[in-house]
Amino acid sequence: MFLKAYGTSKTTRYTFSEVKKATRRFKDKLGHGGFGSVYKGQLTNGVPVAVKMLENLKGDGQEFINEVSTIGRIHHANVVRLLGFCSEGTRRALIYQFMTKGSLDSYIFAHESDICRELLAPNKMLEIASGIARGIEYLHQGCNQRILHFDIKPHNILLDDSFTPKISDFGLAKLCAREHSIVILTAARGTMGYIAPELYSRNFGRISNKSDVYSFGMLVLEMVSGRRNSDPWIENQNEVYIPEWIYQKINMEQDLELTREMAQDEKEVVRKLAIVALWCIQWNPQNRPAIPKVLNMLTGSLMDLTMPPKPFVSSPGHLMPRI
Known part of the structure; x- marks a missing residue:
C-alpha cells in the first residue's frame, strides 16, 4: 500500500537484480549493524553509492517506510541523499550517496591517526557541530512536515570528502505537522546514552523536537572529550559519566584536557562547544534551547554564553576520571 501510494515520481525504485549489479554481487562490504549490511556500489551512470541491505526486519516494515518516506523527499547539504530503494519480495535495500570519509564515530573515538587529530581540531569540531545543527534545523523547520529523528549519534553522522557532516x-524518525512539536510514542526509541530522559519517563516532560536537541548535546560532548558518554542510569557507578566531568571542569573554569596542545582561541572554541552541549542536555526539555537558538550560540561569541544549570542528577558514586 505504501509503495503504491508513494508512486514513481520521487526516489528511484530499483529491482534486486539492479542492486546486485550495482554492488557487483555484494563484493565490497563496508560495514554491518543491527539493521543488516552496507555495501559499496556504483550506479549505471557512474555515481558511487552505499547500499544498505535491510535484514532482521520486524513488524510491518515501518522502519523501511520511514526511511523512504522521510529522507526520500528532502534535499539538504547536511542530510545524506537517498538515491533509490529496492522492495522486491522480502528483500529491502536503501541506496544512498556514498560518503567517502565514513561515520563521525570512527574519528571521535580513535585518536591515533593524523587525520583524526586534524578532524578533532577545535575549529573543525565547531564546523561539524554547526553542520549537524543546520541539518537538524532543516528537519525540524524546513520541511513540509516536521521530522523528528530520534537517533542522532556519531554513528549516524556521515562525512563527505570535505568532512561535511550529513545526518543519516x-x-x-517520526513525522508530525509543522505547527506541532509534541509527539506521542508507545515506547522509547533511540540509542542508550543519547536518549532524552523524557523518552524513559514522562515525569521529565513531553517528547518533542527537544529530544533531538538532547541527543545532539550528547554527541557534541563526545566530540569535545573524545570519549563515549556513560549512561546516567548505569548500575556500575565506577564508570565515568562524561557530561558530569565536563560540567565540573567548565564550572571551575578549568581547561578541558584534550589529546593535543591548543592555542587560547582553540580553548575558547572547546569551552563554547561544551557550554552549548550542556544546555542541550538539560533534563527538563523546556530548559533546552530549540535548535535555531543552538545555532546562534554556536556561531556567536563565548562571552555571550552563560553557564547552564547542572544538567543531570549527581551521584556520589560517579568518579572523576584521570584524563
Missing part, C-alpha cells in the same frame, strides 16, 4: 539513518 531515519529508521526511527
